[in-house]
Amino acid sequence: MRVNAGNLKKGEFVTFQGEICQVMKADFYSPGKGSALMKARLKNLITAKNVEYAYKSNEQVEVLDVTSVDMQYIYKDQENLYFMDERTFNQSSLPISVVGEVSRFFKEGEKMFVYMYDDKPLTIRPPMSVRLKIIEADDAAKGDTVSGAKKPVTVETGATVMVPIFVKVGETISINPETGEYTGRV
Amino acid sequence: MEIKTTVKNLQNYKIYLQVEKAVQEFMEKNNYLKIDIPVLSPALIPESYLEIFETEFNYFDKKQKLYLTPSPEIFLKRLLVAGIGNCYYLGRTYRNSEPNSDWHSPEFTILEFYKLGISYLEMADGVLALLRFINNKVKNHKLKFDRWEKYSVAEAFEKFAGIKQTELFNEKLFFEKAKEKRYLNVEMPNLGVCTYEDLFSQILATEIEPKLGVSGYPTLLYDYPKQMASLAKLNEDEITAQRCEFYINGLEIGGFCTELNDYKEQEKRFILEAKKRKKNKMINHSIDKGFIEALKYGLPFCTGAGIGFERLVMVMANVTSIDKLKLINIS
Numbered sequence: 179m180r181v182n183a184g185n186l187k188k189g190e191f192v193t194f195q196g197e198i199c200q201v202m203k204a205d206f207y208s209p210g211k212g213s214a215l216m217k218a219r220l221k222n223l224i225t226a227k228n229v230e231y232a233y234k235s236n237e238q239v240e241v242l243d244v245t246s247v248d249m250q251y252i253y254k255d256q257e258n259l260y261f262m263d264e265r266t267f268n269q270s271s272l273p274i275s276v277v278g279e280v281s282r283f284f285k286e287g288e289k290m291f292v293y294m295y296d297d298k299p300l301t302i303r304p305p306m307s308v309r310l311k312i313i314e315a316d317d318a319a320k321g322d323t324v325s326g327a328k329k330p331v332t333v334e335t336g337a338t339v340m341v342p343i344f345v346k347v348g349e350t351i352s353i354n355p356e357t358g359e360y361t362g363r364v
Numbered sequence: 365m366e367i368k369t370t371v372k373n374l375q376n377y378k379i380y381l382q383v384e385k386a387v388q389e390f391m392e393k394n395n396y397l398k399i400d401i402p403v404l405s406p407a408l409i410p411e412s413y414l415e416i417f418e419t420e421f422n423y424f425d426k427k428q429k430l431y432l433t434p435s436p437e438i439f440l441k442r443l444l445v446a447g448i449g450n451c452y453y454l455g456r457t458y459r460n461s462e463p464n465s466d467w468h469s470p471e472f473t474i475l476e477f478y479k480l481g482i483s484y485l486e487m488a489d490g491v492l493a494l495l496r497f498i499n500n501k502v503k504n505h506k507l508k509f510d511r512w513e514k515y516s517v518a519e520a521f522e523k524f525a526g527i528k529q530t531e532l533f534n535e536k537l538f539f540e541k542a543k544e545k546r547y548l549n550v551e552m553p554n555l556g557v558c559t560y561e562d563l564f565s566q567i568l569a570t571e572i573e574p575k576l577g578v579s580g581y582p583t584l585l586y587d588y589p590k591q592m593a594s595l596a597k598l599n600e601d602e603i604t605a606q607r608c609e610f611y612i613n614g615l616e617i618g619g620f621c622t623e624l625n626d627y628k629e630q631e632k633r634f635i636l637e638a639k640k641r642k643k644n645k646m647i648n649h650s651i652d653k654g655f656i657e658a659l660k661y662g663l664p665f666c667t668g669a670g671i672g673f674e675r676l677v678m679v680m681a682n683v684t685s686i687d688k689l690k691l692i693n694i695s
Contacts, residue, residue, distance in 0.1 A: 184463075195546050205465040205466050205467065206462065206463050206464075206465040206468055207465065207467060207468065207569060208413070208414075208459075208462055208468060209565040209568070209569065209616070210413060210414070210594075211413055211561055211565070211592050211594055212413065212559070212561035212562045212563075212564060212565030212566075212592070213413070213559075213561075213562045213565070214413075214461075214462070215565060215566060215569050217569055230570055230574060231570055232565070232566045232569035232570045233548070233566075234549070234558065234562055234566060237548060237549050
């Protein structure tokens with residue numbers, strides 16, 4: 179689908195200089211002289227590198243028509259994350275560098291949406307929220323609970339999250355995987 | 365669009381108020397007269413790169429088109445001609461077709477001020493003094509305003525984008541260079557796809573701006589190619605204009621220029637801008653003939669500066685988007 183660059187949205191996929199990229203950020207910017215621009219941060223899904231590019235807001239950009247497939251996250255190794263399509267049992271892998279920091283919050287066996295284009299996996303659609311159990315925390319930590327003092331805890335995937343002092347080991351918390359922020363107790 | 369109330373922004377909003385107060389104090393100390401301007405104007409000056417909001421006054425069968433002012437310039441320059449002296453406006457302006465983003469809002473606050481008898485580079489000292497004054501009031505220890513990091517536009521294009529001066533000032537070579545750098549839809553301007561101004565802004569935004577104002581000091585870019593002159597006076601070389609823009613943390617905060625006071629040249633630029641508006645099917649507003657008459661009478665030698673007030677507060681408050689400064693957002 180062709181759109182004006184001025185309508186590009188975060189999360190969409192485009193081809194930039196011959197390579198498939200995901201739009202990580204797209205912000206309108208008008209320098210006041212010359213046409214208005216759309217300042218985009220594009221993540222190259224092969225190299226995992228971000229590139230900044232200012233499109234003319236009125237130039238046409240091809241947004242790729244991707245599908246998202248419901249898959250189970252099975253495991254990871256040093257470099258890749260592995261997923262399985264539960265209907266076909268086909269396995270797909272994605273580099274950790276491409277999926278990014280959100281993968282710190284993936285629990286084996288969880289369902290996830292994987293974006294596909296031309297039958298190839300591109301990246302995952304991060305869940306809005308994940309629920310994870312705290313396996314390590316300093317429950318004796320003291321602080322001023324009124325002003326919102328925080329402490330670091332380790333969740334079952336091994337990731338570290340900052341939580342309010344009153345949250346304890348064994349409790350399950352919800353986290354926004356994109357920001358890594360604690361959003362509440364479950 | 366909808367109305368959102370965000371009380372958690374209170375701390376940032378208080379910094380907004382502090383900066384506002386500091387600006388007013390600085391301006392008063394330096395003998396700038398505060399000017400209030402009408403929000404609704406029956407006529408404007410033609411500008412091809414900004415769209416306006418149009419409304420209508422009705423009284424029985426009497427109707428008149430009115431426009432929300434996109435810039436205080438139209439009023440302040442009339443007053444300068446009338447001999448008001450150094451003056452400033454700090455308040456809202458309105459620009460259509462500019463959606464909300466981290467750095468934009470269709471209604472925003474502008475600080476515009478004019479100082480008589482000085483050129484753009486002399487104004488640079490005054491702007492730095494203003495930034496320092498504000499910073500001392502809000503006590504932001506991350507920013508330093510003891511000096512500028514200065515580059516001419518030609519130096520910045522060479523240093524950050526590898527574009528030589530000979531390429532920057534020659535449209536044909538400039539387009540070739542952009543093509544070599546794999547910019548999209550780069551065609552010569554006569555094909556109507558991309559203008560020199562478009563490409564200049566694209567390269568500036570992509571390759572240069574992220575490197576400006578990030579060394580601990582604000583960066584001043586000066587001497588823009590004449591195609592980017594706007595209403596600035598040209599230098600003696602006749603290929604650059606006496607225009608500056610300044611950056612903090614990669615973000616353009618404001619700019620200033622020695623005001624063009626050659627009436628004939630100004631009229632020529634207005635006609636060109638009006639033509640471009642018509643070609644781009646933009647709102648066909650009445651042209652302020654009184655403004656042109658005033659300029660005929662003679663704008664005094666002066667430098668005018670414009671600062672995006674919310675952007676300035678953003679850097680003072682260490683936040684990365686305008687909406688974090690406001691208690692009420694429309695987005």
